Amino acid sequence: MIALNAHSIAQTTPTGDAIAQAVTAGWALGPVAHCVLLRRGFNQVYELRFESGQHAIARLCTERPRGEPNLAYETALLMHLRAQGVPVAAPWPAADGSFSVVLALPEGLRSLLLFDFLPGDPPGELLADIEATGQGLAQLHDAAQTYGGPPSRYTLDLPLLLDASLDRMIAAPTVDAALGREFSALADGLRARFAALPGLTRVHCHGDCHGSNNFMSDGPHGASEGRRVAAFFDFDDAGPGLLAYELAVYLWVLLPRSLETPLSATVLERWHRYLAGYTRVRAIPAADLAAIAPCLAVRQFWVMGEYAGRIPVWGTQAMPTHWLRKQIPLMQSWMNLPTAEGLVAAESATPIATAQ
Template identity: 30%
Template sequence: MLCAPSSPDNPLVGAVVSHSVLHPDFIAAEVARRYDLPAPVDAFLLYRGMNDVYLIKDGSGTQFALRSWRKTWRDVDSVGYELSFLDFLREKGFPASVAVPQKDGCLWFKTAAPEGDRALALYDWAPGCKFGDCLSEDTAHRIGALFAEMHLLGSQWIGADHKYTTDQAKEYSVWMPALIDFVYDRPDDLRDYPIIAERMAERFDKLAAEGMPMGVCHRDFHPSNVHVNEDGLITLLDFDALGEDFLMQDVKNYTWGNLFYGFSPAYSEAFEAGYASVRPFTAAEIENQELFLMAKAFRLVSGMADSSRSVGRGTLRFRGLDWLGDYIKTRAQALELL
């Protein structure tokens, strides 16, 4: 017999699902039902990854982006933090891709999926192209200035009495078991990464106690998460990692992304100069630049290891582990973290 039938000794067992894909027809029907858009509404899956993103077109030809959060990335109720902040930015006239209200005024909804409830939200379509496809030092300077303005607005939104913690800055500690499994056949990584994680956490707590500036941060800003149109209009997007962190970490995330893409350092230098023109860096932030650059690389590899159960190991497993490991460890040694 080529297949085993169900029996008391061989029952059919429901599969455990880590990440399902919602059909575009379902997405289109939900958008048409929930949002005040002219018919017909069409949906196309753009990409499946950390979260799933769909292109939505209504009957007038207007485009939107719909995000379906991966169950293991964002709890269905925690997305309210991001969408509330984006709505505040909209009220302040800040150029960010923000959520479109539904007919009932809600900024997001949720749906049942095999792995559990998932959150979904419709966003304005960011005009233009990724900054990485239209590089300009002048534009990089303006992006940096806007990014600093976003940080200042974040302080307004969350309130002067808010007490920041380093929990999200040290999120890589939660991902360490997955990282250890990810690099199972790399003995040097198995030895070094836990040491780096522990010492970096201690360093972050020390910096926070000493008053290193913290705030509401994008936490994944890089040249692909900002669009520029033909008229030079800048739009920041993809805030799905939003949280509280060191402000300098947010800045260096962009600088590191510029390096990772292989762009000229001139663009990251212009970005940082633009940022400092609005919110000057403190002496402590300047002194710890290398720490935050190294931390970005460490967060990336540990975060991808944790996400590999849903998106697969190919993203970094077969591309960049040697480069990332050398980048992290060289700087960790210089910073006396290894």
């Protein structure tokens, strides 16, 4: 038998039963009737049902490349948003009054939190739901303006999103010296673009509003009134930062991942409706619209940096060299998209709605 120390373990995955035991010990909610792992991604997420009938989501925080979890800011922001009437998955206080308990696992200490279970489904391809998502995000930004709780550990700006991501990528075994130089040159170009865009709007960002971190439900007057409501969850990447980056995240997930695939009328219409929903509540200054294009590339840098930081858990094949080489021309094409004009609706050839 060979014994491994804690530093030799990248990440363990507790069973649903283990999480149920931890929740029973840490929260005064009674016995857990059911607990199952929902997904294993940036964090490990579990669904719980209590014998009392309560329904919750548990998140076991993993080691993030950026550093410690941003729990004090995240939980305080969520409680502020809920108090302001914004539909969010708020945290549940543990028995000691805090919002997390610490589990001692083979790799070290990790925080466990409980959140509201949100019913519904992601907006998907439904245009009314996409527009409601944009509107809900704007309402979230408005409500967060009065937040005065603990400061965030992290700011969603170039040092975190671009510079730190680039450093992790260059250190990855699948990035050779030539590829590293190409990525570094692209990052230099992005810094120059942002230097020419001073005074960008800053908000308290959700940080990962790509269309799968909010669920849709009917408003108080029902779907027949066309009033859909977006409820947001997974604020693990929340923090103060650039509005342009926050908005770019949804466009980023819509864009084709191949230079040979043109932007379709369907993609452009979804983006149009997303911006229309947002601007029904908040204006988007022209400079912020212009900054969305470079933010698309910044978002891709951030994703690749996250993958690079997870090689001990996910392996090198999560970001193979041949895939990385394709990202440079793709990001360069994104940087040249006409987001200053809101892009162009394919069918009508009219500018997408921006703030008046």
